[in-house]
Amino acid sequence: MNAVFELSGVTYRYDAADAPALNDISLRIEQGKRIALLGANGSGKSTLLRTLDGLFFPASGSIRFRGQTLDRSQLEQDSFAFDFRRCVGMVFQNPDMQLFNPTVFDEIAFAPLQLGLPKDEVIRRVKNTLERMELSQLQARPPHRLSGGEKKRVALASVLVLDPEVLLFDEPTAGLDPRSESQIIDMLIGWGGEGRTVITATHDLGLVEDIADYCFVMEEGRIAAEGDPAAVLRDLEMLRRVNLIHEHRHRHETGEVHSHPHRRPHRH
Amino acid sequence: MVLRPLMHIPDGYLSPATCATLYAGAAPFWYTSLRKMRRVLHSRMVPLVSLFAAFSFIIMMFNLPLPGGTTAHATGVAIAAIVLGPWASILAVSTALTIQALFFGDGGVTAIGANCFNIAVVGSISAYAVYRVIAAGSPVASPRRVVAAILGGYVSINLAALVTSLELGLQPLLYRDASGAPLYAPYPWAIAIPAIMIGHLLVAGVAEAVVSGGVVAYLQRAEPHLLQPETLAGVREWSSAKALWATLALLAILAPLGLLAVGSAWGEWSLEDFVTPDSRAAIANASGGAALPAQVPAGMDRLAQRWKAPLSDYTVPFFGDERGGYVIAAFTGALLVILLAGAIAFFSRRRSTQESTYFLEKTIAGFLRALEYASSAEQMAASKGLLQKVDPRVKLAGLFGLIVVAATVSRLGVIAALFGVAFFLAILSHLSFVKLAAWVWAPVLLFTGLIALPAMVLTPGDVVAGGGIFSVTASGVRGAAFLILRAETAATLSALLVLTTPWPWVLKALRSLQCPAVLVAILGMAYRYIFVILQNALDILESRRSRTVGPLAATEVRRSMTTAAGVLLSKSVQMSGEVHLAMQARGYRGDVHVLTGFRTRSADWVWLAGFAAVAVFALWLSAGGHA
Numbered sequence: 077m078n079a080v081f082e083l084s085g086v087t088y089r090y091d092a093a094d095a096p097a098l099n100d101i102s103l104r105i106e107q108g109k110r111i112a113l114l115g116a117n118g119s120g121k122s123t124l125l126r127t128l129d130g131l132f133f134p135a136s137g138s139i140r141f142r143g144q145t146l147d148r149s150q151l152e153q154d155s156f157a158f159d160f161r162r163c164v165g166m167v168f169q170n171p172d173m174q175l176f177n178p179t180v181f182d183e184i185a186f187a188p189l190q191l192g193l194p195k196d197e198v199i200r201r202v203k204n205t206l207e208r209m210e211l212s213q214l215q216a217r218p219p220h221r222l223s224g225g226e227k228k229r230v231a232l233a234s235v236l237v238l239d240p241e242v243l244l245f246d247e248p249t250a251g252l253d254p255r256s257e258s259q260i261i262d263m264l265i266g267w268g269g270e271g272r273t274v275i276t277a278t279h280d281l282g283l284v285e286d287i288a289d290y291c292f293v294m295e296e297g298r299i300a301a302e303g304d305p306a307a308v309l310r311d312l313e314m315l316r317r318v319n320l321i322h323e324h325r326h327r328h329e330t331g332e333v334h335s336h337p338h339r340r341p342h343r344h
Numbered sequence: 345m346v347l348r349p350l351m352h353i354p355d356g357y358l359s360p361a362t363c364a365t366l367y368a369g370a371a372p373f374w375y376t377s378l379r380k381m382r383r384v385l386h387s388r389m390v391p392l393v394s395l396f397a398a399f400s401f402i403i404m405m406f407n408l409p410l411p412g413g414t415t416a417h418a419t420g421v422a423i424a425a426i427v428l429g430p431w432a433s434i435l436a437v438s439t440a441l442t443i444q445a446l447f448f449g450d451g452g453v454t455a456i457g458a459n460c461f462n463i464a465v466v467g468s469i470s471a472y473a474v475y476r477v478i479a480a481g482s483p484v485a486s487p488r489r490v491v492a493a494i495l496g497g498y499v500s501i502n503l504a505a506l507v508t509s510l511e512l513g514l515q516p517l518l519y520r521d522a523s524g525a526p527l528y529a530p531y532p533w534a535i536a537i538p539a540i541m542i543g544h545l546l547v548a549g550v551a552e553a554v555v556s557g558g559v560v561a562y563l564q565r566a567e568p569h570l571l572q573p574e575t576l577a578g579v580r581e582w583s584s585a586k587a588l589w590a591t592l593a594l595l596a597i598l599a600p601l602g603l604l605a606v607g608s609a610w611g612e613w614s615l616e617d618f619v620t621p622d623s624r625a626a627i628a629n630a631s632g633g634a635a636l637p638a639q640v641p642a643g644m645d646r647l648a649q650r651w652k653a654p655l656s657d658y659t660v661p662f663f664g665d666e667r668g669g670y671v672i673a674a675f676t677g678a679l680l681v682i683l684l685a686g687a688i689a690f691f692s693r694r695r696s697t698q699e700s701t702y703f704l705e706k707t708i709a710g711f712l713r714a715l716e717y718a719s720s721a722e723q724m725a726a727s728k729g730l731l732q733k734v735d736p737r738v739k740l741a742g743l744f745g746l747i748v749v750a751a752t753v754s755r756l757g758v759i760a761a762l763f764g765v766a767f768f769l770a771i772l773s774h775l776s777f778v779k780l781a782a783w784v785w786a787p788v789l790l791f792t793g794l795i796a797l798p799a800m801v802l803t804p805g806d807v808v809a810g811g812g813i814f815s816v817t818a819s820g821v822r823g824a825a826f827l828i829l830r831a832e833t834a835a836t837l838s839a840l841l842v843l844t845t846p847w848p849w850v851l852k853a854l855r856s857l858q859c860p861a862v863l864v865a866i867l868g869m870a871y872r873y874i875f876v877i878l879q880n881a882l883d884i885l886e887s888r889r890s891r892t893v894g895p896l897a898a899t900e901v902r903r904s905m906t907t908a909a910g911v912l913l914s915k916s917v918q919m920s921g922e923v924h925l926a927m928q929a930r931g932y933r934g935d936v937h938v939l940t941g942f943r944t945r946s947a948d949w950v951w952l953a954g955f956a957a958v959a960v961f962a963l964w965l966s967a968g969g970h971a
Contacts, residue, residue, distance in 0.1 A: 129929050131925045131928055131929060154933075157931075158931065161930065161931040162931070165929070165930075166929045168922070168925075168926050168929075172876050173922040173923050173925075173926050174923075174926040175872075176391070176394075176868075176872055176873070176923050176926070176927065177868065177869075177872070178847060178848035178851055178871070178872065179848045182848065182938075182939070186927075186930055187930035187931055189937040189938065189939065190930060190932050190933070190937055191931040192937075195939060198939065199939070216846070216848075218722075218847070218872065219872065220875040220876065221719070221722070234930065235930070238930075
């Protein structure tokens, strides 16, 4: 199997004085896999995604992308940077930060234009993506007038327009209502396959089995556990320790009160 | 005129020549800022400047209670200069002012150069200089920094106001019609300077000082890294920029030649002075030995024909020609203007419901008004009226051209006809009259009308009505009519552009009219983030209001306002970092690439020809009046 990303001993700090956000992380991500990065708020998922996307560079340790070192000097070279950005796409958690263009159309055209695709090709791709993501009616709208779910779809579309081989997705369902959530997840599932790699960061355990073949669980900048989704979800004690589940006390219609580890979905 | 009618110079107050000069004065600063920012910040510049522009825009909408019971708002220029340094601050504040003028109609389109020069350039540089001198070397948490920010805010806004009053006061000296009526802003320096400065020294300057000091104090506690030089390393330096200073030196020589040489400053001599030997010698002496040209300059000769009222003995009719008349006239004039400005403030204040949460309410109401305006503007732009179908480039060029023409012509009838054209176009474009009246006509009439009113009495000329102190002069009435008609016409024309064109198309039109892509990207992104930060500000203030029981003391309101400003500032910096990452992730490397897909149809050429024909016809009619 080909590795897309290989990390060894990656450590990253936002501020020299703070505790590291990523602490000695080593992992290997195979091409074509669907990976979930699980962890509570502040466990380092987003930082790891940004490191994988070549936005943050580790203080120590190394990252290899398809066997090539991924560092600042590599990304300053146009040819590598263009290839890398065309190949790896990232959807940010807060769509307000990702949508900075005047219209939905411009937003989706941004990446292909920056990466130097010819204008006809850009327009063709944008139109295709708009149709595929059911956004055609919104194309002339400014992003700030869209609903939360629409914004997220535009953010996803603005990355999928490049047809990247690797998709990094930060909290795909954060702040969405159930219908928008299932729409995004359906699009995500429909898009995967054909050798594409999807890496999703989430703390929503209910999603894991739908979107991942393999999980990494993060805690305080370290990998606390890894394995296939079923095995990780069974390890209740570990999940409780890393703050992904908590004791849930509730009353049933029968009047009986019981408590159990809270996560979705669960059986009584 | 949606947000703040009292802040920026509208269209019609400055002559086209003054506007052009001030565009030229601001341009080298814009150019140098862009160059410097690009060099140090590479790709971070666009998001950083955009977010700060959005922040500055929002800050200009914060209402603040001041000691003594008045109210004012700050411009945020001192904070921007302190955190970003003068260069980025010039760009950010200029962007905010441009969006205010282009989209919200606050400040004239032809006066963008003037407003940017006064507020962004003069304000940023002076605030930064004062802050640096006073804070020099003090630790980040030192109270000296707060004092430095307070003084920086106070000095910068007053300097900006002083430059503004100099520009406005220059207009009646240089531009009058054949009857002596002022063509643009009607008050000479003697009235303009005290009228504007008293308000700024006592009110606006205090607001700026309170906000600047409060925000720096907040940053010291909450976000000290923003006050450290290494945070935005390289941006803050005020190192030498030879090209800039060379250009400015050139401008300093050219501007007086173009503007002042026609008769003011050290050249306040009359035509006779050129020909009588005695006065020639005196002037040559005063000019350091340089002799006057033997012939009367042609321009001066022509201008002198047009000036019936000699400016050197500017007097109000009821004081006759007494020596002291000048001083008393100036004093009365300034007082009248101030009283009227106070009346506006008083009446707008009366409309408020509850005194206790008034300032919060008023600020929140301002935010909601801006949101409502934006969404109505979008709706109108999407409707199927006449102008909505015209190519945005044609509209932009055509309407801007007509605004310039409306500012150039010196016959009232021609300006009124241009207003008629604008009115007619508004009908055919299905614009809502109620909204046009509420956003454009009424505020312009109220503001400019009140400014113009005292000019009817204060302008020298033949008395046509009243008597004694209230002697209304013919040229006074004409001057007031010029100001009001020009302001209304220009405001209607620029509203036509915004209300019939979706903002993204305005940006595209700017792009295809060769406006630099970086600037257009900054304008677009700043506009976008105005709404994000506006929503943030609304949330902060509404949660503040929901926790408020009973009346709030003014100090309390001031504190919560400056804290909110501080929170928004640190959010803006944080957001600019996030946005930059999101841009990088999609292949952004500092250069903006854009699609410009306009197809000009034959109908658009007809429109262009139509705009040109109206402009030429108006100029021809106006010129005919002098023959």
